[in-house]
Structure formats: structure tokens, C-alpha cells
Amino acid sequence: MGSASEVNWLDAEQQSSWRAYIMGTELLQHQLDRELREEHQISFSEYEILVRLSEAEGGRMRMALLADAMSHSRSRVTHTIARMEDARLVRRHAAESDRRGVEAVMTDAGRRKLIDAAPTHVRGVRAHLVDLASREDFAALGRIFNEVSDRLLRGMPEDADIR
Amino acid sequence: MGSASEVNWLDAEQQSSWRAYIMGTELLQHQLDRELREEHQISFSEYEILVRLSEAEGGRMRMALLADAMSHSRSRVTHTIARMEDARLVRRHAAESDRRGVEAVMTDAGRRKLIDAAPTHVRGVRAHLVDLASREDFAALGRIFNEVSDRLLRGMPEDADIR
DNA sequence: CGGCGGTAGTACAAGCTTCAACTAACCCCT
DNA sequence: AGGGGTTAGTTGAAGCTTGTACTACCGCCG
Numbered sequence A, B: 001m002g003s004a005s006e007v008n009w010l011d012a013e014q015q016s017s018w019r020a021y022i023m024g025t026e027l028l029q030h031q032l033d034r035e036l037r038e039e040h041q042i043s044f045s046e047y048e049i050l051v052r053l054s055e056a057e058g059g060r061m062r063m064a065l066l067a068d069a070m071s072h073s074r075s076r077v078t079h080t081i082a083r084m085e086d087a088r089l090v091r092r093h094a095a096e097s098d099r100r101g102v103e104a105v106m107t108d109a110g111r112r113k114l115i116d117a118a119p120t121h122v123r124g125v126r127a128h129l130v131d132l133a134s135r136e137d138f139a140a141l142g143r144i145f146n147e148v149s150d151r152l153l154r155g156m157p158e159d160a161d162i163r
Numbered sequence C: 001c002g003g004c005g006g007t008a009g010t011a012c013a014a015g016c017t018t019c020a021a022c023t024a025a026c027c028c029c030t
Numbered sequence D: 001a002g003g004g005g006t007t008a009g010t011t012g013a014a015g016c017t018t019g020t021a022c023t024a025c026c027g028c029c030g
Helices: A012-040 A044-055 A063-070 A074-086 A108-128 A135-155 B012-040 B044-055 B063-070 B074-086 B108-128 B135-155
Strands: A060-062 A090-094 A102-106 B060-062 B090-094 B102-106
Touching (some): A012 A044, A044 A060, A044 A074, A044 A102, A044 A108, A063 A102, A074 A090, A102 A108, A135 B012, A135 B108, B012 B044, B012 B108, B044 B102, B044 B108, B102 B108
Antiparallel strands (some): A060 A102
16 A cells, blocks of 8 residues: 555544543553452453353353354454363353354353452443443443444455345 | 442443443454554554654653553563564664663654554544544543543552552 | 365464563662 | 662563464255
8 A cells, every 4th residue: 555645534633532542441441351350360351251151041152152242253262261161160061953062151150250250340340431421421432332343243254245 | 259239230221332332342453453464564552652653752752651651561562662673663772861761763664654554544443433423422432531541540540559 | 975165163373461570770868 | 878769671471362274063065
């Protein structure tokens, strides 16, 4: 490239918002991750996996579904689940219907961990984000990132069709 | 830690916005990083460093200032700058006033890299975020994360650390 | 059937980030 | 002057993520 003679730069206001978002997100993610690690010895990704599993039938989910639900790579989920298995928070179980498949199953320890950690996490999310914003502003955040996700999810998997 | 018998959970709307934000941010960051890597062989962090340097007097900045400006750890900046030095995008230079200090100085190649990459990056930011939101919603995003940053920076600055 | 393309998950290596330890230099106070 | 406490930055190892390659399995079409 390098031929872009016409670039539609961000104006001052947009630039300011963009930078605030980058920095705020950086700080927020690290803060929430740190709180979970220090108080409950789990990472934010691990916490999220526990949440997904707790919401699934039987506390179990296929690896690929887990990966898609969090927009993490398959490889990443394999590693994370491996660590969680070492920590006895989940077990791996061969899928019934598809012999290639593997299900991650939440253990009792995993469920207890989630129950312990959830209040910490919610308090953090409120203290560092939700309660700092007006309801309208927070709703705007939701609108924006729903749009972002939609766009990126439907734009990227060009491997398949999308009728 | 069952210190919380009363937890102020998120309501359905807040939860939905929060999840959209987590997933959208995940997708967005990876997308922007990928675009820069594929088209210009630099990571998003490296790009950000180039931006900061380009805005500084003489294209040079102290390591600590760079770290603070991006809310990255000192160690992370050391490693990132080391990689960029290998790639000839910056040079290290001893600081005049403080013999402990080190300045990162942008090279000509670094400046060219930024000039090449900037249009790609801005296009990405617009396509995947800015242009998907209304001006008001995007302003709300700015307000929220300015508040988040302020709170996290002033809430737990230097000490008051762990012990 | 038999093969061929597609999907599920893992393995391994390379890359990036974090954490704690460490050196060097600064500041200030007596 | 000299020492305690602080700050700047680096180092190296450990941990997490990514990318690619690889095995195993599915499903369908002929």
C-alpha cells in the first residue's frame, strides 16, 4: 500500500474518545484480571469459561462452542481448559455423538470457585465501569459493541457462505 | 471469600452491554492487530509507540513516560522497544539529565513505517468501530473510558500497592 | 464401498507479557 | 560525606497466546 492519498482521519473528538477507550480498556482488563487472580487464583478467561459452563445444560460444553462463544482461538481454549483441568475446575469428557469431540465439564470445585469469585468480579465491574457511567451511556456502549461484534463475526468467517 | 451476602448483580440490560463490550473488544483488538501485522509487520503496541514518539519533541521519549502514556508495564516497554530496535524502528539513547534514564528515539525508518501504517490503521478503526456508531454513542464511549481511566489511575496509583 | 474435502481438537514452537530480582543512579537528610 | 529510601530500567524465567501442522473423524458424492 502506501498509495492512500485520501485518508479520512479521525477528528479531535473521535481521536480523544478512541484513545480513552484504548487506555481505559487496557487498565480495566488488567484490573479485573488482577482482582480475580489475587482473590481467587483464576484468570479472567478462566472465570469466563466457568460462567459459560454454568449456564450450559449439565455444566458441559463442546470445546469449539466454548471457543466461539468467547471469540477465543481453539488452541487457546485447549490450553486454558488444560490448566483448569490441572486445577480440578473442569474435566474433559469425550462427546457422545461425535467421536472427534470433547466436552469440558464443570466440576463441583469449579462451580464453587465460580460462586466464590462472582461477587468479587461483579463488584469490580461495577466499581471500575458500570457505576461510573450513566445508564444511557452504558446502553450506548452496548449498542456499539453489539454492532462491532456483528460486523466482525459476519465479515470475517468468509471461509463459509452466509446465505 | 464470602464477605458479600448482598451482591448487587447486573441487571439484564447491563449484563448484555457488558458482554457485548467484552466480546467486541476482543474481536476488535485482534482485528486491528492482525491488519497491522499483515500489512505492515508491526503489532498494535509497536504502532502505538510510534504514534507517541511521533508526537513528542524530537521523536524521543523516556521509557517510563512511554510506559505511563500507554499504561504498559516498564518491563513490557523494555521488551517492545528491544524488538523495535532490532527492526531499526527506534534507537536507544542515554538520557542527558539523568544517568539512569534511557530515551527511545524514532528512526527515519520508524517514521516511514508510521506514515505507511497510519492509513491502514485509521481505516480499520473507522470500519470496525467509529463508523458503526452514532456520534453521540461514540462520545458516550469517550466519556465512559475517560472516567474509567481516571478512576483506575487515581484510585490506585503508585504505592497502596500490594504488600 | 471408497475417497475427498471439511471439521474437532491437540501438539509444538515461537512470540509476547508478567513477575520478581537486580543494578545503577538519584535525592535528601543528618 | 554517607547512608536509607526511591526511581529508572533491564534481565531472565515462567506463563499465556498464536500459528501451523497433524491426527482423527465425519459426511457426502459418485
